[in-house]
Amino acid sequence: MKKVMEGNHAISYGVQASEVQVISAYPITPQTQIVERLSELCAGGELDAKFIKVESEHSAMAAVIGASAAGARAFTATSSQGLLLMHEMLHWAVGARLPVVLANVNRAVGPPWNIWTDQNDSLSQRDTGMLQLYCESNQEVFDTVLQAYRIGEKVMLPVMLVLDAFFLSHTSEIVDVFGPDEAREYLPPYRPAESLSPESPKAFGNLTGPDNYYELRYSIFNDMQRAIDVAKEADDEFERLFGRRYGIVEEYRTDGADTILVTSGTVTSTAREVVDELRDAGRAVGLLKMRLFRPFPTHEVRRVLGGRRKVAVIDRNIGFGVGGIFAQEIKSALWGVGEHLPLFSFIAGIGGRDVTPDVIKEIMDITDSSEMPTEEVYWIGVKDEQLSYLTK
């Protein structure tokens, strides 16, 4: 059924369709509508779940870990500072092999306070072992909730679903939603092989020395690698049942393209328009949308970018002391397999600054203007008057 809804509510209805049994969350702008709508669905009996309204995000993640360990399907949602507070427990969910799903609304990290979108909150959880999927539309947000549970429960790892603050969270779009009855074939009830049960008393997570810990980490690594194929299968099956697919990455007009622009999140939608315009003007550019960030789709990136003339990457994030995080990951994927194409790394849109068609055109012009990058990192749109004020 098609409904007009904001991205946050698309999450809530995805959770309802997934028949989540335990929810725990703490409110933070711009995530609040997710938990408000879930509270209403629980209160109205439209979702049979326990909602534990905790006193912090750290406790929210701990509670869903407990619920998942007891064998229930569990969900939490947060943003920015809340995700950072959860950090310790993200590692815990991974190590305990619990497939909880977390929706993170990308929001800049303070100080100074800023409630608008950028990716530093989620990308700084890069090495926790949580899967990460970045969404572009509210439809993709709804669909990805179901995909996240399907993938996570097959590899027994937690999954983070990421959506941009305001551009998705608070923007209404048409979303084709369905309920649990239609979802069940795609997402059967969660039945873990092991869970906390007095019938089968076991200790989970007790002290483990160098003789065993190493292999436990190796198994997480392997299951993360396996998650790439599992995510592809989850997307194929989703298309078979519901007629929509996203890929773990998506190519847009890459046929015959010399230069590929790489984006993630809602910048992608703007970039599609710019690519169309540049193509019409006879410039051989294409687009690669990064949807799955962890595990990193190394082979897909090599396949799409291999043999091109140049690549330009837009990062709505900054790794201080290094550069854009997606750019670093893409360089790393291309290195050592004979691909020496010039990579132009652009920072844009941090703290919710608009990434307009003109910004993307400027990025493509810079990429076109020299054979090799002239800077390690290009910061687009830095205001000189702001800088001179700051250095006074």
Add this chain to the structure above:
Amino acid sequence: MSNYHISQNELMTSGHLACQGCGATQAMRFALKALGSRTVMVMPACCWSVIDGPFPHTAVQIPIFHTAFETAASTASGVKAGLQMRGDHETTVVAWAGDGGTFDIGLQALSGAAERNEDIIFVCYDNEAYMNTGVQRSSATPLGAWTTTTPYPHLKSRPKKRMLDILVAHGIPYIATASVAYPDDLVQKFYTARKISGMRFIHVFAPCPTGWKSPPEITVELARLAVETRLFPLLEVTDGKYYRVWKDLPKRPVRDYIKLQGRFSRMGDEEIDRIEQEVEERWQELLQRETLREMKTSS
């Protein structure tokens, strides 16, 4: 309480990794006799995360979920909700934390769970310092005590946090203090707690010979002295209001307790007298609360 029959069934096994004379180990053994096998335990970082034994061993015959230091109460809340959603409404969920995981780093999550009246039993086995990491002070460490982070002459300069009052302020259904020197009473209190639904808090006094610099063979004697000196009164509080204080025990001077422990070896007579006075004031205050709102029903 004298008629209570303690189960002969041992859910705690030999082969655990506790120090000699460990009070926390006795606390677990007695608690499990009342809790029974339909129990799931959530354990944050504490001595017991080591005592239970390394992978693939465990020293208790109930499921244990080890969790991060500050999350005993929040993880236990999730476990209870998860079990209920799977149709298991019988299993007792217990958070089993040390004083650090209760008084300090775990206090926020504990307060949250208490305010929500989660259907769990939160147990604090209190050995009055961070013993697992090698005897550092916690907010449960008493005034004047030596620890590795309160070395002489910078001995603990503040009194022990009044945890009981914090829990009372949450108005939860059941609070009790218990001691490993009174196993029949301890078992009875866990049995009482098990039959109540909602948030229950049991504060178990558990001496630590390693950290207190006391001979391992006097653990039970120290635990008894803590009660008889009224440093650690045995009591119950229901609904955050109604008190029952164990009064019919002999009164011993605080000095008898202090003098047996190396951690108090620098404590002078004047300081001991001040502590005695403070203990008496606290005791009178407790009796007044009990007089004001005495527990009517026998539990």
